Amino acid sequence: MCVCSCKPVYASSLTDAQWAVIEPLLPRTHPRLGGRPPVHSRRLVVDTISYVLASGCAWRLVPRDLAPWATAYRVFAAWTADGTWQRVHDVLRGRVRERGGRCPQPSAAVLDSQSVKTCEGGERVGYDAGKRVRGRKRHVLVDTLGLVLGVAVSSASVQDRPGARRLLAGIRARFPRLGLVWVDGGYVNSKDATLVDWARRQENVEIVAVPRNADVAGFRVLPRRWVVERTFGWLTRCRRLTRDYERKTAHAEAMIQFAMIRLMAARLADEHIEPRGPIETEAARRLTEDHND
Known part of the structure; x- marks a missing residue:
């Protein structure tokens, strides 16, 4: 029996409908020390983690x-x-896909990376010479709805292709229908096709590059790749994820999973408010065009 007084609700706290989505998927009791019964409810603990994230x-x-x-x-x-966190995240992703009229198992995905600064060190911290960022790199694989299929956090010094190998290793065991992954040109080098060959041979996955148009200056939303860029936008609206504050990379990956859990729970509770920005506006326009076609 949990004993806790009534607590005020913060903007980051889960609503009753969102908690009803998540609560059945969590362990019935949270970890405790010394065999004592928990003093604070699971919901209050999750709201505290959500406050730190937001x-x-x-x-x-x-x-x-x-x-x-x-x-x-x-x-x-x-x-x-x-x-x-991984189990809850995967269950909710399947439900969101089904609600959108999709098969729970995706057949195509988009892969990209994001370099972010770290705060107080920790494991696997390096320097990304291309982005001029000292910190860590998030390698993220999303489906065509922008839902996260996999995430791997590494040192920022890790190149995109080795990071992609780590993320794609064993991917067909988790997603048997997955056969196509879109990437940017940095993953596919005409002089070095080892990643493409490895993915085809080991995972039976085809990697297709979506190149940037060198003649177009400034920001431009690219086909397919806008999906993962929008996901990065969703994640960095959580202030804990604007940098990497975690000392352990496993915790950094879990924070990303928890951020997506909150987003998907809100959608399943019919309480999701779509963020608005240049990527979201362009995404909505493209989705409308695809529907009309």
């Missing part, structure tokens, strides 16, 4: 009317280690 604050600075930071961090770390 606000970008340090764990030790969470408000006193949420769960203690040590409790919330311990639960976050434990559910990262035992794969809870």
Whole structure:
């Protein structure tokens, strides 16, 4: 039996409808020390993790009317280690795809990476000479709806192609229908086709590059690739993800999964408000054109 007083709701807190989507998928009890019954409810703990994600604050600075930071961090770390976030994320992704009239198993995906600065060091921190960023690199694979299929966080010094190998290794075991992955030109070098050959031989996946038009200056939304760029936009609206504040890469990956869990739970609860920006506006226009065609 959990004992906790009534707590005020923050803008980052889950609504009742969103909690009803997530709650059945979580372990019935959260990790605790010494065999004592938990004092704080799972919902309050999840709301505390959500506050850290949305606000970008340090764990030790969470408000006193949420769960203690040590409790919330311990639960976050434990559910990262035992794969809870991954399991919840995968179930919700399948439900969102089904609601959109899609098969739960995708047949095509988009792959890209994002280099972000780190804050206080930690494991696997390096320098991306191309982006001139010292920190980490997020290798993200999304479906055609922009939902995350896989994420791998590495040192920023890791090249895109080795990062793609790590992300795509064993991908057909998880997604048997996946046969096509779109990438940018940096993944496919005319002088080095090892990634394309490896993906075809080892995973039976075809990698197709969507090149940038060198004659067009400035920002331009590219076919297929706008999907993953929009996903990066969704993620970085969570202030914790504008940089990489995690000392462990496993926790950095779990924060991305948790951000997508919040987004998908809101959609399934019919409470999702689509963010508006240049990528979202162009995406809506392209989706309308595709529907009319």
